[in-house]
Amino acid sequence: MAVVSSEKTKELTRAQFIKLSGIVYRESGIVLNEKKYNLLMARLVRRMRKTKISSVSDYIRLLSDNNDEFNEFIDEVTTNHTFFFRENQHIEFLVNTLDNNKPLKIWCAASSSGEEAFSIAVQLLEYSFKFSIFASDISDTMLKKCRKAVYPVQRVKNVPRSILYKYFQKGKNRWKNYVRVKPEVRQHVQFAKYNLLSDKPFDTYDIIFCRNVMIYFDLRTRKNVVNALCRSLNPGGYFFTGLSENIHGLEHGLKTVLPGGYRKP
Ligand SMILES: C[S@@+](CC[C@H](N)C(=O)[O-])C[C@H]1O[C@@H](n2cnc3c(N)ncnc32)[C@H](O)[C@@H]1O
Missing domain, CATH: 3.40.50.150 (Vaccinia Virus protein VP39)
Structure with missing residues (x-):
């Protein structure tokens, strides 16, 4: 699996991708297959910036320790697109x-x-x-x-x-x-x-x-x-x-x- 970030610490390895997509699946039912790698990476980087954490493994550790951040992460990976009178x-x-x-x-x-x-x-x-x-x-x-x-x-x-x-x-x-x-x-x-x-x-x-x-x-x-x-x-x-x-x-x-x-x- 390709590395998409220039910063070494922000690399998302295949094992980490599987771990994070597993967390998302178990919590929300949302399936993030390998085609969603870039999407997950982009949203993960956003959360890492917000929490000022520079390594994916530290961020994954935070997810298991901090319930608020866990919720923020699930929020971040859900797709919320909607508008008034959709499929009316x-x-x-x-x-x-x-x-x-x-x-x-x-x-x-x-x-x-x-x-x-x-x-x-x-x-x-x-x-x-x-x-x-x-x-x-x-x-x-x-x-x-x-x-x-x-x-x-x-x-x-x-x-x-x-x-x-x-x-x-x-x-x-x-x-x-x-x-x-x-x-x-x-x-x-x-x-x-x-x-x-x-x-x-x-x-x-x-x-x-x-x-x-x-x-x-x-x-x-x-x-x-x-x-x-x-x-x-x-x-x-x-x-x-x-x-x-x-x-x-x-x-x-x-x-x-x-x-x-x-x-x-
Ligand atoms: C694309 S929006 C759809 C909004 C609206 N129903 C519509 O048709 O425009 C999908 C919503 O489903 C929510 N969602 C995803 N997984 C969920 C789950 N396991 N339980 C409840 N809501 C969930 C997301 O947070 C998101 O707001």
Whole structure:
């Protein structure tokens, strides 16, 4: 395996790569194969700079001694890319299909920085649904962003203007390129840390979104995650995955209702 850093101490040997990718896999389920060597290296170097540690072996030692740094490292290697109204056909399907008189309990199970949960919330509010959303993620950094609910304007470029004006506050002065989700939307969404791999669901839901995270998992992890989530889905409830993910071949007993959309009989 090639060495990518000029500094000898920042070399990541094959054994260290295997060790670190094993840590990531066991903690998050994310598979970092050898094609992800540069990605892991880049993110590792970032953490080493932050912690002012110059050798990979010292950093690996720190990971086993320091729980905070362990969490920071897992945060660093997760991919958090998301934006408002991403793969919005799932939400359009819900508002067109469901009765807005029946209160909905929704779980957004890998919510990253919150855009997905708030996209769901503003549209359900727009169509006068009664609902609560539990939004979770493995990353503390992302959960902080969720709770702040402040986003650069580029993240909301897919949000229709009428919804933007109604449910978002425009920043002023140094925040002029940011928007904040209004409190009347935020009050419908609760955020908490939840690891899809190791935590046990504490409630049941009418709708579960688990989108654009299972692409990073192997088949065994996908199977376990889907089984656990399906157990917390109420009969007749809906389950959504990302459009490029597929849960075919897993024994989940769900009926496909649209691409990436399933219903529990
Ligand atoms: C690419 S984002 C997807 C965000 C959003 N669901 C969407 O579709 O835009 C993937 C998220 O999954 C989270 N994640 C990765 N592994 C996880 C795990 N084992 N448990 C919970 N969340 C996890 C990451 O922290 C990241 O925020």
